[in-house]
Amino acid sequence: MLRILHIVEGTSVDGPGMRTSIYMAGCNHRCPGCHNPQSWDFKGGEERTLDELMAVIAYNEAPVTLSGGDPLQQPDGTRALIHRIKQELGYNVWCFTGYTWEEIMEDPALMAVVRELDVLVDGPFMQAERDTTLRFRGSRNQRLIDVQSTLSTGTITLWT
Ligand code: SF4
Structure with a gap:
């Protein structure tokens, strides 16, 4: 079960493609x-089951953000959803978080959430680093991390 604010079906602002x-x-x-x-x-929106979310995702036949x-502050549900998307549909999955990659690396529970992701957009929004020309992020400190390359090499690799 996950607490969901809303779902946008067919958007190009949260990652590449529709x-x-x-x-x-x-979020705290x-x-x-x-x-x-x-x-x-944390009490906003409404509860949705993984099956309900998977049905919407499968219907749209599109990558997911x-x-x-x-999302990392609902770690159990988010981890399970990412796992099902990858295992059952094989879709590309991006995730935004206010945690930095370094903070996630130190927390096994958070690592378990991001392990199967394609891209993690990490770090808090920082007004001093705000840049409206950036793709898919609001401030320069935030990184588009290629999770699988980063995990396999042990060095943060950015998505391009
Ligand atoms: S910008 Fe910061 S406070 Fe706002 S939702 Fe993202 S992580 Fe949370």
Whole structure:
């Protein structure tokens, strides 16, 4: 079960190509200047089962982006959803988080969530680093991390 704010079917703003974007409720990073503070409430939105989410994703036959809120703050459900998308559909999956890669590496529970991702967009939004020309992110400190290359080489590899 996951707490979901909304689902956008067919968007090109959260990653390459037309994607299914799932916005999850809840975030406690509280970045000053956050463009979506209404997403911070962990009781926002509504509960959806993994089967319901998988049905929407499969219907759209498109890659998936998980955003929020912070999907990593619903770690069990997000980990299970990513696993099912990869195992049952094989779709490309991106995920946005307010945690840095370095913070995730130190937390086995968070590592378990990101392990099967294609791309992780990491780090908090920072007003001092804000740049409206960046693709798929709001501030320069945030990175588009190629998760599989990074895990196999042990060195942070950026998606291009
Ligand atoms: S991590 Fe994202 S949703 Fe959470 S406060 Fe920062 S910008 Fe807002």
